Amino acid sequence: MNIFRLIVSEFIGMFVDDEFLAVSILAVVAACGLVVWSFHAGSLAVALLLVIGIAGVLMSSVVKGAAK
Template identity: 45%
Template sequence: MIGAIVAQLIGLFVDDEFLAAAILAAVAVAGALALSAAAPAWVAGLLLTLALPAALAASVVRSAWRASSGARG
């Protein structure tokens, strides 16, 4: 039962590797900025506010492009 739950959780991220990688990268950069004090805290928040929706939009466009090119083939 626990194995099935873990498999489902991993499946949430494996479905779209690009989106998962983009989210992890944005959070890592924002976290590094916030922890190192290289920039004010609001910059890390702004980065997340802009990067996460941009990653989602890019993922949606990429999926739509794949679906439309697959329908033509």
């Protein structure tokens, strides 16, 4: 039971450890949803927006983590 608890806590820690990363990714996904809903954008445009947004969030997270 102790091993199971450790595995679960590590799994949850992957998502809760970096709040900036989690909130930023949610913001990018929400922005893409807003673009689809507001402008009826095509799937290619939304995919490109997602890739660029997530890549930007990951790069800023890496830079922020390297500065610590």
